Amino acid sequence: MLTPPEISRYSRNILLDEVKRKGQETLKSSCVTVIGAGGLGSPVLYYLAAAGVGKITVLDSDTIDTTNLQRQILFKHSEIGLSKATLAKQRIQELNPFIEIESVSIRLNEENADLFLKDNDLVLEGSDNFETKFLTNDICCKLGVPLLIAGILRFDGSVLGVRPGIDPCYRCIYETLPPSNAIPSCSEAGVIGGMAGIIGSIQATEAVKFLLGLVTKDSPGVFGSILQLDAKSMDFHKVSLLRRSDCKSCSHLQYE
Ligand SMILES: [Zn+2]
Structure with a gap:
């Protein structure tokens, strides 16, 4: 199933006992969808594409x-005003032409x-908003699709995983x-850029x-838990x- 160029490309994965050729x-x-091609979506898309995840769909309505x-970090200064989804697709396809990428300039x-x-x-x-997080959670629970939700703000970040029917959601x-003014957004309260890299990389x-x-x-990672980082103390x-x-x-859902 893997071609010789793919075997070379992914050799550092394949060397791992936990991965191997199989x-x-x-x-x-594998087929995944990434909601948001922003701060978190940037490292997520780069690492999923680089790892060889075969089909990736990216959704983002913003420019x-x-x-x-x-x-x-997916984007360049010269690209201000252009579609994030379109550029994200172009960038990760350049990184890995062996995978299938679809971009949709639409809001969930x-x-x-x-x-x-x-x-x-x-x-x-x-994404950068709670409406999308709740909606993604609700629909994934309804459809039985596993999900990872991540968020960053100021020096804080979190990731949680949900396998519907196994984990709390x-x-x-x-x-x-939350009420629309209860929790500020990154555009109101700021965020350290590196938080997107750390939390997005954990998500990927x-x-x-x-x-x-x-x-x-025995080793559920962030599924069934929320992993929180306070980057001021690095705890x-x-x-x-x-x-x-x-x-x-x-x-x-019937829980195991
Ligand atoms: Zn629930």
Whole structure:
């Protein structure tokens, strides 16, 4: 299934006992969707593409703004005003021409979410807003699609993984969308650019592990937990999550 140029390209993966040729073929046959080609989406897309994840869809409705360039390393100064999704596709296709990449310049909403989230092995959410995080969680729980949700603000970042039917979901923790003025956004409160690199790289690493079948009961990584980083102290905390029995998103699922 892997061609000789692919075997060379992925040799540092294939050398790993946890990957080998079979694992690399699994990555090649994997299908993921990345919500948001911004600060988190940049490292996520680079590392998933570089790792050889075979089919990647990227969704982002925004165009590149000068204020994005402090952390959104997919883009160049000369590209201000252009579509993020289109440029993201171009950039990661240049990095790896052996994979299939689709870009959609659209914002995820109630009407299109089923279409974009179904038939994925994993969804990676890295948007800059809570509406999209809640919506992605709700639809993934409904469709039974595993997901990784990440967020960054100021010097803080977090990642959590949800395997519907196994792990508590995003709504089990936060229950309802916070009021629009309750939590500031990066554009209001700022963010250290490197946080996108750290948290996005954790998200990408957890994604590759998940696709390889390395997320297990004994070693669940961030699935079933939230990993939080306070970059001022450089302290990481991983907190196990509890299911909310009346959760609107996941209480219908039979849990293992
Ligand atoms: Zn839930």
